[in-house]
Amino acid sequence: MEILTLGSSSIPIFTLMYTFIYLLGYFIFFKNWDTEKKPDASSCLISIAHGTPVVILSTYANFLHSQTPQHHFASQNTPFQTLVFDFSIAYFIIDTSHYLIFTPHDRLFIAHHVAVLYVFITCRYVVGYGGFAILILLMLAEVTSPLQNAWSLARYRKDEVAAAARVYRGLSPYFYGVYTVVRGVFGPLFVYKLVVFYLNGGGDGLVPMWAWASWMVVIVSAILLSMLWVSCLWLNLFKERSKMRKLG
Template sequence: METLTSSVPILPVFLSMFLFIYLLAYFGVFRNWSSKHRPEASSCLISLAHGTPAVILATCAMVTQSQRGFASANTIFQNLVLDFSIAYFLMDLLHYLIFSPYDILFIAHHLATLFVFSTCRYLVLHGAFAPLVLLVLGEVTSVCQNTWTLANAWKADVPTAAKLYDLLSLPFFVFYSIVRGLAGPLFVYEMGVFYFSGEADNVIPRWVWISWMVIVIMAILLSILWISNLWVELYRERTRKVENKLK
């Protein structure tokens, strides 16, 4: 497929779409929620609007396109998917800066992701295959994660939400652990082997792909740390429930 050198700017369109969804969630869908949970719920809704479509689009961009190498020129379709995700992360970053400015972990995650996607999309115009695979690995758990997050926020007030939270916790943690703890590191290893061979240096500057590798490795490690803490918390919750029943 033709590579993208110039096109109609689609990023503002996607950004406007996610802004509309966020405002619709905040002032419409979750208007009866407490001020404490409305921003988080609205963030979850735009995440849901991004996650599954991003997985489908990125998969199509990889499966149907001939450019699948780590150093291949970006196609129009691949750049469109990158713009779609850049718009989402910009919108969600704005959410965190306004409502959770002290959530340094998520802000850093979004800034790092934006750096990788933006440099691939607008600076080097090559190597979209790797970010798109990472996008699939990052967003394939989106539906489970956001449903679990919403249930967690509501579990203290709604019995159904508490049941859903308990039902989802174990399968979500297992799914997330496999994707982020096994599939992710294996793919990052393949990236490293290719980039360190020097085969991409003529189209992707060394400082760019080294930055990508550092960011992705840090993201994988933080994801493993995050899910590990949740496993510990789940174990404590289940142990506490068992002890209470035995009393």
């Protein structure tokens, strides 16, 4: 799979791949879905194509690919790590385009995607260092992708298909729980270690202050927004369960 050098980019190839998957979902897999829900379901499809594969690729890039892996938060990006960045950059380009076209009012998600693109692009193309830590954060962010996408697809169809409603109700607490632990515990712990590393000068001469400081602002903001989002989901779940108990 090592088809690229450090200076080359596979973004055009991966962009075409995600575009094809999105269109496959829109015109084939979800062609009979409600017109308003087809774009969101197609977005889920490219998220599936990105989420679990990028966790595997990041693990391989960080820990298995090199015979002498660089486990330093500010180590130079390896060619395979840059490939993983391109894989993710292409995904976020297509998914951001989806939001701009179909849900331009969803400014929060658009801002999130643009911020993530900023981190990936600067780390990959401008700084060239620090990719090891960024890919660990990407792994933590995407490890819940299978649950989230299954939950999202079930949520889109729960009012029309009884089986989807059962999946949605049954999966919700498990998805919320795993998401809360990963984003609310493991993510902040790793970010804390990363901030301490940079504040103690670990990135001096390798990752400039403007880069790591801006990355931390984006990452911390993303974690806070994620926790706000899942907190709202928990609140709605408790309200729904309470309402069902009263009706029952």
